[in-house]
Amino acid sequence: MSAANPAIADEQTKQSINLGEVEVTANKISENLKDVPQSISVVSDTELQERDVKNVEELVKTMPNITGVGGMYEGISTRGLNPSIYTSSNPVTVYVGGVAQSNKDAAYIPVTNIDHVEVLRGPSSAIYGKDSIGGIINIVLKEPTNEWSGSVGAEYGSHKYMLGLFEASGALIDDKLFLGLNGSASKEDGWIINDLNGDKANDKKNYNFGLNLKIVPTDRFTVKIYGDLFHRQDDSLDELFIPKSRFGNISKSEAKHINLETPARVKQTSSSGALDLKYEFDKFDATSATTFRRAKKRRALRRGFW
Known part of the structure; x- marks a missing residue:
């Protein structure tokens, strides 16, 4: 029986580990x-x-x-x-x-x-x-490539929670024109009931839709266009003004029923886009980035009590 040389074993271990390279662009x-x-x-x-x-x-x-x-x-x-x-x-x-x-x-x-x-x-x-x-x-x-690919997903849960999402991308013209589409939509009824009208008081609805377009007119010049639309509607318990005397000791069963005189709602919408241009010279690259975003948020004040 022979014993392995610790130095050789350690060197073999080092050679077998390959962490690879992780590229990041966070510093532009x-x-x-x-x-x-x-x-x-x-x-x-x-x-x-x-x-x-x-x-x-x-x-x-x-x-x-x-x-x-x-x-x-x-x-x-x-x-x-x-x-x-x-x-x-x-x-x-x-x-x-x-x-x-x-x-x-x-x-x-x-x-x-x-x-x-x-x-x-x-x-x-x-x-x-x-x-x-x-x-x-x-x-x-993700950037679209010559090969078409995509995925579809769905979820269902308590309080009629539903989620659907998709993504698809590929080449309309190989090596020249690429398209990517993605989106998601979700809703949830919530668990708090407004006893004044019988409606749910903390339901949620969200959806978004995104588009990626990549154009390569020449081997050196690349154009990327990105756009996204997002909508959120949230009736949330976090927006309620809980009486100070009850704060910290109210139970979930007590909070399940509430009386709201006015709707309690937050609506948020945003649209955004980006145009990226890149030209590769022999010794350096010239890039340009133009972005746009517009956002709206509206709150409906509520008055309620337990």
């Missing part, structure tokens, strides 16, 4: 993750599916040192920096397809057609502007 250029002197986490689309992540709020809840919250105090917090309850400012900026979702409502954006997500912790205002003092969540979308 493509870099190897191990070469970036910053705290960065990268989450792949496979990991998003395994974690059952549906939106940005759920994503950040799976990340260390960063937290997403909903309801009255919606927003994203990190390292002691919190969103303002008086304004729409948020210490973490969310980018989707290169478009900044600058206010705190970005927590509700659905996560669909994602290639990977880059989470940068720490001040990034020098590159991304004043609202990025806490960090960046950069959602990188």
Whole structure:
């Protein structure tokens, strides 16, 4: 019987480990993750599916040192920096397809057609502007290729919760014109009943639709066009003013019934787009990025009591 040489075994172990390279673009250029002197986490689309992540709020809840919250105090917090309850400012900026979702409502954006997500912790205002003092969540979308591919998914749960989503992409003209489409829609009846009219008091409805277009007129010139439409309607218990005398000791069975004199509703819509141009010279690349986003949010005040 012979004993293995520890030095040889250790060398064989080192040779068998290949971590590979992870490319990130969070600093506006493509870099190897191990070469970036910053705290960065990268989450792949496979990991998003395994974690059952549906939106940005759920994503950040799976990340260390960063937290997403909903309801009255919606927003994203990190390292002691919190969103303002008086304004729409948020210490973490969310980018989707290169478009900044600058206010705190970005927590509700659905996560669909994602290639990977880059989470940068720490001040990034020098590159991304004043609202990025806490960090960046950069959602990188999948780019269509010559081969057509796609997926369809659906879920059903308690309180008539339903979710449907799809994505499809491919080449309309090989190597020249590419198209990608994706979308999702969900609804939930909720569990709180308004005894004044018998309707549910915390139902939710959401949908979004996205488009990716890639045009390659020449081997050196590339045009990318991205667009997205998002709608959210939320009747949430978090928007209710609970009597101070009951705050902290009200049970779920008691909260299940409420009397609302006026509808309690938050409606949020946003549309965004991006135009990216890239020309590859012999020794350098010239790029241009133009983005657009328009958002609306309306709240219906409510008066209620238990």
